[in-house]
Amino acid sequence: MIAVVLACVIWAPMFACAATDVASVKTSAKRLFVDGIGLQAPVLSQAQMDSLDRLLRIEYDVPELQVNSCSPYPYDMTCGHALACGAQRFTVTPGMDVSVEQVRGENPDGSKLSPNISWNAMAGKKYTLIFIDFFSSSQFWPDNNLKVFLHGTVINADGSDLSTGTVLNIGFGDNFYFAPANPDTTTANNYAFLLYEHEQMLQPNIGDVKKSTFSEYMQWLNAPSDFKLVALNWFRGHSSVWARGALTAAGLGGFAPSCDKVEPLDFCGMKVASTPVSDIESCDAFRDVKPDTVQSQMSQDECHAFSLFE
Numbered sequence: 001m002i003a004v005v006l007a008c009v010i011w012a013p014m015f016a017c018a019a020t021d022v023a024s025v026k027t028s029a030k031r032l033f034v035d036g037i038g039l040q041a042p043v044l045s046q047a048q049m050d051s052l053d054r055l056l057r058i059e060y061d062v063p064e065l066q067v068n069s070c071s072p073y074p075y076d077m078t079c080g081h082a083l084a085c086g087a088q089r090f091t092v093t094p095g096m097d098v099s100v101e102q103v104r105g106e107n108p109d110g111s112k113l114s115p116n117i118s119w120n121a122m123a124g125k126k127y128t129l130i131f132i133d134f135f136s137s138s139q140f141w142p143d144n145n146l147k148v149f150l151h152g153t154v155i156n157a158d159g160s161d162l163s164t165g166t167v168l169n170i171g172f173g174d175n176f177y178f179a180p181a182n183p184d185t186t187t188a189n190n191y192a193f194l195l196y197e198h199e200q201m202l203q204p205n206i207g208d209v210k211k212s213t214f215s216e217y218m219q220w221l222n223a224p225s226d227f228k229l230v231a232l233n234w235f236r237g238h239s240s241v242w243a244r245g246a247l248t249a250a251g252l253g254g255f256a257p258s259c260d261k262v263e264p265l266d267f268c269g270m271k272v273a274s275t276p277v278s279d280i281e282s283c284d285a286f287r288d289v290k291p292d293t294v295q296s297q298m299s300q301d302e303c304h305a306f307s308l309f310e
Helices: 022-034 046-050 214-221 241-250 299-310
Strands: 006-008 015-020 057-062 065-069 080-086 088-091 096-099 117-118 128-133 149-158 190-199 228-238
Touching: 022 046, 022 228, 057 228, 128 214, 149 214
Parallel strands: 096 228
Antiparallel strands: 006 015, 057 088, 057 117, 065 080, 128 149, 128 190, 190 228
């Protein structure tokens, strides 16, 4: 029997739900990863598609978010806007659309976030999970000499317990989940979770992998002969104002998109209206603004006045 899950996509004010099974995942994955439609080039083989035999469940549970020009640096880089959205909980459906703040790895107060990841594990097997950005067909990536971007890897996990594995430090700390912050405001990126099953222990080589091709990264991992792709899941991450602060916080501020590029974009995957500037009296008053709204510009004088009373 093929397992079936029901997953809800959060994009625009309405929810859309779709059934997902292994066969439908293979069909969608082949078009993107094997045929390379929507990518710079194919990244997986048909043999790897054929080896998929289970679902990879990715669940996000993110709290309410409020950012404005009074938020802690660098999350004050909101182009003069005050932005808010309510708490969201959702399961990733392969290829679903999200804004990068919906899958963020950090709140403005510095607290960390990461998705809950689960799968059906086989007794006696080891598992390695790779989180990687395969980008898109946009010219943005060749122009910046980038082919893929590694966001995290856990190797040699026992069963489905990721905490038993080893997190590979790729230059952004020892947290597995380096969250998406797509700097390309023209096209959504394809962020993929790849689950591999094996019995032999992985013993990666040493070297810089952040700008490698995916095949070079797999060589760097020094994968054993029984290394088999058994599940994958992915989403399309759209840029937004949030990417400015997130990229800067990661030391990648040079990629932070300009305000004229991000201001027209959705925030939290919803089309929302602005509130007139006169309706916002101070940064302190903003704390009582109802989530799921976008507020307009606050003056620097208001922020300064607020900071004097902190």
